[in-house]
Amino acid sequence: GQQLNQSPQSMFIQEGEDVSMNCTSSSIFNTWLWxxxxxxxxxxxxxxxxxxxxxxxxxxxxxxxxxxxxDSFLNISASIPSDVGIYFCAGVEYGNKLDFGAGTIxxxxx
Amino acid sequence: xxxxxxxxxxxxxxRGQQVTLSCSPISGxxxxxxxxxxxxQGLQFLFEYFSETQRNKGNFPGRFSGRQFxxxxxxxxVSTLELGDSALYLCASSxxxxxxxxxHFGNGTRLTVT
Numbered sequence: 001g002q003q004l005n006q007s008p009q010s011m012f013i014q015e016g017e018d019v020s021m022n023c024t025s026s027s028i029f030n031t032w033l034w035x036x037x038x039x040x041x042x043x044x045x046x047x048x049x050x051x052x053x054x055x056x057x058x059x060x061x062x063x064x065x066x067x068x069x070x071d072s073f074l075n076i077s078a079s080i081p082s083d084v085g086i087y088f089c090a091g092v093e094y095g096n097k098l099d100f101g102a103g104t105i106x107x108x109x110x
Numbered sequence: 111x112x113x114x115x116x117x118x119x120x121x122x123x124x125r126g127q128q129v130t131l132s133c134s135p136i137s138g139x140x141x142x143x144x145x146x147x148x149x150x151q152g153l154q155f156l157f158e159y160f161s162e163t164q165r166n167k168g169n170f171p172g173r174f175s176g177r178q179f180x181x182x183x184x185x186x187x188v189s190t191l192e193l194g195d196s197a198l199y200l201c202a203s204s205x206x207x208x209x210x211x212x213x214h215f216g217n218g219t220r221l222t223v224t
Contacts, residue, residue, distance in 0.1 A: 033212055042114070042200050042215030043153075088153065090213075097166045098143075098213065100153040 003027055006089050006101030012109040013083065019076040021104045023089035031092040032072035034063050037103075038085045046087075047074070084108055112137065114216035116201050122222045128189040131219045135182050135203030141165075142184040143213060144176060147198040156199075159184055188221075196223045 006023045013019055023032070031050055035043035047058050049065035049072060056063055063074045072091070076083055089101040115134040123129050135142050143166075144156040155168035159178035176186045182203075188195055198220050202213035 035215075040217070042202075042217045045212050045214065048212050097155055097158065097168075099155075100145075102152040 003093070003099050004089060004091060004101040006104055008104055009102070010105035010107065012107050013079045014109045015080060017079050019079050019083070019106065020073065021087060021089075022071060022073045023091070023101045024071045025091055025093075025099075026070070027093045028069040029091035029093055030069070031098075032063070032065050033090040033098075034061075034072070034074050035088040035090060036085050037088065043088055079106075081108055114201055114203050114214055116199075116216035116219050118219060119217065120220045120222075122224065123191050124224055125191055125193060127191050128187065129191060129221060131186045131188075131199055131201075131221075133184045133186070133201030133203075133216060135184070135201075136205075136214055139203035139205050139214070140182055141204045141211065142178055142182065143202045143204075144184070144186050145200045145202065146170075147200055147218070148196075153200070156186065191223045193223050196221060 003025050004023050033048050034046045036046050037043040047056050047063040052065055052069050053067045054065040060077045084106050086103045086105050088103050090098050092098050117132045141160045143158040146154045156170055157164055157176050158166040162178045173189045178184045198218045200215050200218045202215045204211035204213050
């Protein structure tokens with residue numbers, strides 16, 4: 001079953017706002033991945049993290065591999081309308097398969 | 111480089127039937143994984159194939175099966191379809207044999223069972 005707790009489940013953004021989401025696990029992971037899924041498409045890899053404490057950026061996105069190896073964070077700065085979608089964290093426990101979080105749905109505030 | 115290709119994009123079947131879904135990985139990728147995505151359960155791992163061998167398997171009943179061919183293309187079969195099998199089925203490929211190689215997903219096959 002799923003070991004990852006991803007939060008928040010959903011959030012509303014206003015253009016220009018910074019957004020944060022995170023994932024925690026009960027086990028130690030050696031890899032964290034962040035994906036984004038747009039409607040009608042498969043998830044697309046945003047950022048891959050392989051070392052505890054690693055901080056990696058991809059444009060306005062920044063993700064960190066927690067030093068405890070049990071969590072990861074994704075931040076989006078200065079959000080724009082095309083940031084809406086579902087964001088998934090995924091992690092690999094040593095010698096095991098990839099597990100996915102339940103996803104964070106990003107919506108636009110009307 | 112062409113991405114992961116899944117066919118068909120949409121499928122409607124009735125209960126009791128069987129279905130076969132196809133996946134062509136990115137050229138050079140030898141690992142193919144299959145996931146079931148539903149609104150309530152998120153992304154659930156079905157199985158992974160590497161060099162024509164099933165390397166990992168999720169917690170799905172035996173009605174779900176798969177195989178991989180020598181050219182790395184993969185197929186997934188679901189027999190005796192149930193209403194609960196309605197979902198988006200995603201295929202993903204990765205380059206190396208390492209378990210933590212990032213997955214590259216196709217756009218999925220949307221299966222509706224009536």
